[in-house]
Amino acid sequence: MSSIEVAGKMMETDEEGYLLNLAEWTEDAAKVLAAAENVNMTDAHWEVINFLREYYDEYQIAPAVRVLTKAIGKKLGPEKGNSKYLYELFPYGPAKQACKIAGLPKPTGCV
């Protein structure tokens, strides 16, 4: 068991750095989680993170990558609706890395 420190508060994470208690997630936590992944959070990153959180709120699942790219393309413009764009933002993959930063459940590794 590991933990991260967010604004003076300790939050537990699992071996791979996913938050154990998703309810603890804050924007500050996202910044700490991103830093641990060497991801420098820009507005473009936040767009995707916020999109993922909204999607999860509405549907209770993290979208599959192809669903994410299609939905992002529709919402944020076709130039952003492709996996190349998303992999540039999150080099280890929008499913794993962006979900971790967004405080969504760890993907089971299904497919």
Added chain:
Amino acid sequence: MKFAVLVSEGPYTHQASDTAYNFCKAALDGGHEIGRIFFYHDGVNNATRYTVPPQDDRNIQQRWSKLAQDHQLDMVVCIAAAQRRGIMDEKEAKRQGLDGHNIAPGFHISGLGQLIEAGIEADRLVVFGD
């Protein structure tokens, strides 16, 4: 003919995994091919090597393992269902920070896509469950 088999129940509580085993054995004896046996829902519990039934009862897990070995069967345990129920191979146990693993020989953990793929590639899919 090539079959895919889905086992949706655990051993001992329900007869489903016994029937599935007897079906698979008969299919193989009859010269058919089993493309994949996929264990889902409580069916993942067929794959723990820590089952110790009394000597006068069948050992369901060992029976599956032997069948897999004798016929080079592809026996897949669904990763999402396995994680819920504590069936781990070495890699998953490590990924989850657990101190041991319990998967039996002949079984391996993989994604649900393997079930869909088995259904696509086989001539028939047969489901055993509760």
Added chain:
Amino acid sequence: MATKKMLYLNRRAPYGSVYALESLEVVLIGAAFEQDVSLAFIDDGVFQLLKGQNTAAVGMKNFSPTYKALGDYDVRKIFVEKESLDARGLNRDDLLDLTYEDENEGYAEKDSIQVVSRADMAGIIEQNDVVFSF
């Protein structure tokens, strides 16, 4: 890979057993394989699609909102049997609104749910190459 007609046959209510949830998980993963997918809800399976589910007090995850994502996953054929609804005192208005966007008609929103008769359902079951029963 060949395209097959695949049916997910749902006959159980949610929460009382895990089948509804784990069936939905298969559907979501299976969508990536671009097969000809249909979902059928008969018997207690129709309870899966009820509006207004609130699981807070049982401490389980409410996965009913996830059915609304099926359109995004290009799962567009959701058949619900009328006789099963009738037997439970339910009708179409009690069910979730599930839609998809039809790219051939300017992304118009269309209903994914079709309420069908038992006779039609028998035909639907028979038309498939693979039936996943949950």
Added chain:
Amino acid sequence: MSVLHTVNKSPFERNGLESCLRYVKKGSSVLLIEDGVFGALAGSTTSTAVKGAMANVAVYALEADVLARGIKGKLLDGVKLVDYAGFVDLVTQHDTTSAWL
């Protein structure tokens, strides 16, 4: 297309058989397995429905399960018994298999 419908629940406990019989079409078959074999009992509250179905479809029961439950002498006329190899054959003889769990 022909469908092999498998039923593994006692009709006195669950509605799998009743439900299945609503969907069987001519040319399809029903195979009773596990506790589903109780659906083949003669003189029971389900016999009429099963006899009615046999006008259109073949009804089989897995002999191993019938024997295990001690009901071989109590089955409806016309129910055909198969072993596991026969089960395999039935799967190959139909286009699809649908399990009524």
